Amino acid sequence: MRAIIGTDPEEAARRLSAGQLVALPTETVYGLGGNALNATAVGNIFSAKNRPSFDPLILHQSTPDRVLAYADSVPDEAQQLAGACWPGPLTLVLPRAAAIPDLVTSGLDTVALRVPAHPLIREVLDRVDFPVAAPSANPFGYVSPVTAAHVADQLGDRIDYILDGGPCRVGLESTIVAFPRGEPTVLRKGGTAVEDIESVLGRAVAVRTVSSSRPAAPGMLVSHYSPGIALRVVDRAGERGTPDHAVVRFGGGTETRGPHDYDLSARGDLDEAARNLFTVLRQLATGGYGSATVELVPEHGLGRAINDRLRRASK
Structure with a gap:
């Protein structure tokens, strides 16, 4: 059965609440969304993408307060970045709250959190009472989708609904920042420039963007984004x-x-x-x-x- 392509955020929210998978537009790339507190839905995300279980997912919500509720603690510099860069293409990796299933975080004691800027996904997130886990809506390791048609081409027979929000404005995944030992560290370069992060914090940040085993955040594996040639x-x-x-x-x-x-x-x-x-x-x-x-x-x-x-x- 092929996924339905539509433009109704209420329908997308209804399907997410029912445990279904929904492709969602963000300003970065299209994400493959599921209820992050529903272990079955999360498992279906991994299955649909053929994504290895050691690669953690990013959780999305519509406001900083709502998404930071799933962090056990929030350093001051994380609050600075959230205030300056959300909604937008920035993900913060923070100590996880107990409510987050292990599968979401790949067993890590941290969780990746983001407030996206695209108006349609924000309408969806406003309608649900749970965070949405949403890695890029493509088979694992391949090119990320920036239109609904891209999603349909690669995952249209594996998911339930594609919310069409037009072409993505940024076209690169979010930048990911973690705080190991309290030091802001870029784990993935993306739609928020490193220079902008340093400007907000008023200091230089470390950059560590590649991991060959058990990544600390999504998008850190050495080989990724392959066009197959x-x-x-x-x-x-x-x-x-x-x-x-x-x-x-x-x-x-x-x-x-x-x-x-x-x-x-x-x-x-x-x-x-x-x-x-x-x-x-x-x-x-x-x-x-x-x-x-x-x-x-x-x-x-x-x-x-x-x-x-x-x-x-x-x-």
């Missing part, structure tokens, strides 16, 4: 694309490209490149290519998160 990442691509080998550039201007040449942003805009990243990776996956060369983008702001995804897609 061999990728080579370079500073600057000199060749043209061919029917067997695509080329992806950044800031290529308006010069004529061939049918196998792609550009994350012809005008060199990092926000646009972030929005286009997963769409371009999906085009590489479906274009019949055996391989591709992809240019890295400038290593600042959202560029740090884009390059992180490109490097891991090439593993």
Whole structure:
């Protein structure tokens, strides 16, 4: 049975309350949502994605107060970030409350929490009395979806309902910040730039974004975001694309490209490149290519998160 695609947040909330899985739009990517306090629903998320049980999930709610209720304690700097960056593409990893099932946290004593900014998922979250666990709505390890059609293509026969909120505005997953030993540490680069986090806190933060075993947060595995073909990442691509080998550039201007040449942003805009990243990776996956060369983008702001995804897609 194929998932129903609709635009009704009340229907999405009803299905979540009944223990069903619902794909939900966020400003980052589409998430595969389920009742985080319902162990069966959470298990179904892992099954639908073929996600390993050692990779924890992010919990979502509509306000900081509602989502932070599922943390056992909240450091002052976490409160600062929540006040400055929520709703938005930031996830905080905090000591977990007892109500959270072990499967959600992969047995860790911390839980990942977020308040998303997309108006439709916020309407859904306002209608339910539980946090919603929602990893990206794609098979584990593959390209994250930024439209409802992407979700339907990859998971349409495994879930119940897809809430269509249009294309995602940011296009990169949330940045994840934890506080080991009280020190703010970025565990995943994403839609909130590291520089913005440092500006809020008034100091430098540590960055530790890769884990090869038992990750402390989602999105930390070395190999991830794969389009299913061999990728080579370079500073600057000199060749043209061919029917067997695509080329992806950044800031290529308006010069004529061939049918196998792609550009994350012809005008060199990092926000646009972030929005286009997963769409371009999906085009590489479906274009019949055996391989591709992809240019890295400038290593600042959202560029740090884009390059992180490109490097891991090439593993």
